[in-house]
Amino acid sequence: MTSRVSRLLGTRLPIVQGGMQWVATAEMASAVSNAGGLGLLSALTQATPEDLGREIERCRALTDQPFGVNVTMLRTVSPPPYERIFEVIVGSGVKIVETAGNVPEAVFARLRAAGITLIHKCTSVRHALAAQKRGVDLVSIDGFECAGHPGEDDVPGLVLIPAAVRALRLPVIASGGIACGRGMAAALALGAEGINMGTRFVATREAPVHEGIKQALVAARETDTRLMFRTLRNSARVLANAVSEDVLRLERRDGGATFDELRPLVAGARGRAALQSGRVDDGVVWAGQVVGLIDDVPSCAELLDRMQHECRERLAAAARLI
Amino acid sequence: MTSRVSRLLGTRLPIVQGGMQWVATAEMASAVSNAGGLGLLSALTQATPEDLGREIERCRALTDQPFGVNVTMLRTVSPPPYERIFEVIVGSGVKIVETAGNVPEAVFARLRAAGITLIHKCTSVRHALAAQKRGVDLVSIDGFECAGHPGEDDVPGLVLIPAAVRALRLPVIASGGIACGRGMAAALALGAEGINMGTRFVATREAPVHEGIKQALVAARETDTRLMFRTLRNSARVLANAVSEDVLRLERRDGGATFDELRPLVAGARGRAALQSGRVDDGVVWAGQVVGLIDDVPSCAELLDRMQHECRERLAAAARLI
Numbered sequence: 019m020t021s022r023v024s025r026l027l028g029t030r031l032p033i034v035q036g037g038m039q040w041v042a043t044a045e046m047a048s049a050v051s052n053a054g055g056l057g058l059l060s061a062l063t064q065a066t067p068e069d070l071g072r073e074i075e076r077c078r079a080l081t082d083q084p085f086g087v088n089v090t091m092l093r094t095v096s097p098p099p100y101e102r103i104f105e106v107i108v109g110s111g112v113k114i115v116e117t118a119g120n121v122p123e124a125v126f127a128r129l130r131a132a133g134i135t136l137i138h139k140c141t142s143v144r145h146a147l148a149a150q151k152r153g154v155d156l157v158s159i160d161g162f163e164c165a166g167h168p169g170e171d172d173v174p175g176l177v178l179i180p181a182a183v184r185a186l187r188l189p190v191i192a193s194g195g196i197a198c199g200r201g202m203a204a205a206l207a208l209g210a211e212g213i214n215m216g217t218r219f220v221a222t223r224e225a226p227v228h229e230g231i232k233q234a235l236v237a238a239r240e241t242d243t244r245l246m247f248r249t250l251r252n253s254a255r256v257l258a259n260a261v262s263e264d265v266l267r268l269e270r271r272d273g274g275a276t277f278d279e280l281r282p283l284v285a286g287a288r289g290r291a292a293l294q295s296g297r298v299d300d301g302v303v304w305a306g307q308v309v310g311l312i313d314d315v316p317s318c319a320e321l322l323d324r325m326q327h328e329c330r331e332r333l334a335a336a337a338r339l340i
Numbered sequence: 341m342t343s344r345v346s347r348l349l350g351t352r353l354p355i356v357q358g359g360m361q362w363v364a365t366a367e368m369a370s371a372v373s374n375a376g377g378l379g380l381l382s383a384l385t386q387a388t389p390e391d392l393g394r395e396i397e398r399c400r401a402l403t404d405q406p407f408g409v410n411v412t413m414l415r416t417v418s419p420p421p422y423e424r425i426f427e428v429i430v431g432s433g434v435k436i437v438e439t440a441g442n443v444p445e446a447v448f449a450r451l452r453a454a455g456i457t458l459i460h461k462c463t464s465v466r467h468a469l470a471a472q473k474r475g476v477d478l479v480s481i482d483g484f485e486c487a488g489h490p491g492e493d494d495v496p497g498l499v500l501i502p503a504a505v506r507a508l509r510l511p512v513i514a515s516g517g518i519a520c521g522r523g524m525a526a527a528l529a530l531g532a533e534g535i536n537m538g539t540r541f542v543a544t545r546e547a548p549v550h551e552g553i554k555q556a557l558v559a560a561r562e563t564d565t566r567l568m569f570r571t572l573r574n575s576a577r578v579l580a581n582a583v584s585e586d587v588l589r590l591e592r593r594d595g596g597a598t599f600d601e602l603r604p605l606v607a608g609a610r611g612r613a614a615l616q617s618g619r620v621d622d623g624v625v626w627a628g629q630v631v632g633l634i635d636d637v638p639s640c641a642e643l644l645d646r647m648q649h650e651c652r653e654r655l656a657a658a659a660r661l662i
Contacts, residue, residue, distance in 0.1 A: 021662075032661065163496055171563050172567075174483070174496030176497045177630055180520070201498060204525075206661050207522060209654070240495050307499045333529055337656065339342070340652060
């Protein structure tokens with residue numbers, strides 16, 4: 019028996035790779051798909067919709083397995099050309115799209131009409147129920163542990179996953195806090211039918227990230243992430259470094275900090291400077307608390323095989339205790 | 341095969357009841373022990389060490405199963421008479437003690453010399469390693485989700501449990517975020533060999549708490565707890581109510597609040613007023629995020645039987661997915 023997640027995605031394993039900005043390229047996504055998981059391309063990593071179209075073609079040349087595209091919809095003053103991005107995705111024949119953020123109803127309708135399987139990523143049961151009502155196929159739910167944006171509710175996976183599973187009829191993909199077979203076993207025991215990993219995939223051989231950053235993730239402990247932008251109600255979990263400390267110093271000031279003060283510290287080139295230079299303090303490094311569980315930099319195939327075995331072993335070992 | 345936790349505690353199930361102040365009386369502890377778990381009495385709930393001695397005798401009259409005593413060691417200007425409390429515990433023949441907080445070396449030595457099995461409760465891998473080095477028998481590790489004091493590291497169970505299991509040779513009891521067989525299955529899959537539950541046991545028939553509070557726990561969602569005293573670096577997770585809102589309003593003020601300002605809001609009678617009156621806003625109500633997973637008020641025997649079955653079912657169901 020396979021999970022509904024594997025069936026809907028057409029993958030051997032119910033494991034999805036996070037659509038991480040600056041990381042989720044064709045190299046990354048195809049490596050995960052070739053290893054039996056679902057690779058995702060990050061739409062916003064590409065400079066233009068046309069570049070995204072070429073990246074999709076590149077990924078298709080690198081794998082004959084299913085892969086998808088993540089589109090994160092930001093509310094900003096100058097938003098990316100979403101209309102054209104979705105046009106490219108539909109035109110390319112991609113069959114799986116993961117959305118996050120504030121998705122207009124028309125977007126879901128258009129993607130559904132194109133026969134695309136929809137994963138919507140969110141951080142609360144409330145938003146997951148809304149997505150289910152709007153007709154997505156799968157919900158990916160991000161706990162407090164996750165890299166990037168955990169929302170402002172601060173509910174971790176151990177509680178959020180079963181709460182979501184109980185509330186939803188759709189299959190749930192557990193995201194955040196998972197980096198090994200133990201976490202996968204726990205997520206499936208809690209009722210999720212699949213898992214999503216981001217940080218763990220950054221520390222793989224195929225991730226298009228400087229080796230210095232991969233080694234920084236290996237070295238980091240579970241206490242080495244920080245939540246910044248909490249005072250703006252736009253919390254973001256990142257690796258503790260010089261940038262996060264600068265941001266937090268301003269946020270902790272009496273009266274707090276404004277978006278305009280904080281923006282220069284993290285925007286533009288600083289979004290990927292560290293990933294390229296390998297020097298942790300050069301920019302923002304997104305990372306979840308699972309950095310404390312990462313000890314090596316395997317290939318995606320090694321990682322997924324190991325996880326499948328460890329997951330089975332852990333479930334069997336747990337069953338012997340009770 | 342039974343877990344090392346069950347073997348060391350002499351219980352049928354590897355389930356420990358939290359030594360909750362004002363809740364963990366002889367009625368509570370004996371009900372849990374009779375149901376196959378480990379009941380704990382809260383030493384600090386009794387007005388004097390002699391009252392604790394009588395409570396231990398009362399518990400012994402109510403169950404022939406193993407039970408223990410929780411002693412939380414606070415750093416306060418006028419500490420409880422710990423010397424005499426441990427004298428009473430050793431004299432009473434109690435065989436299991438759970439400690440929490442700052443435990444002097446002499447206390448561990450004395451309890452060990454009396455042949456007492458020691459559980460030490462802590463909130464970080466760092467403290468767990470220190471407790472292991474100091475010779476405790478079991479470590480109970482509390483994640484960010486837990487009721488009461490989660491520490492200031494904010495690492496939830498999904499990451500903290502495997503991090504602790506990997507670091508320690510002692511058996512780990514997972515605490516915080518668990519209220520049903522799903523959570524128990526997850527904790528065991530993560531490598532814990534037992535679980536601890538507090539909030540879930542407050543919503544049982546035998547808990548010596550007003551029915552109004554049990555129903556408030558049933559009604560609450562996973563988003564209905566608050567962390568107060570964060571600004572004092574003494575975070576405490578409680579049910580959101582008028583008291584927590586008053587505290588948080590002062591803490592959010594520019595410049596924060598002092599201990600002397602906050603103390604009257606939570607001290608003395610307010611510690612148990614709500615538990616006795618059944619009116620949520622009458623005082624502090626400790627609760628973990630698992631309130632969102634609690635739907636009923638069963639007996640302890642019903643709860644533990646149900647959890648054992650659900651745990652087995654969930655592990656088997658998960659194994660079929662992978």
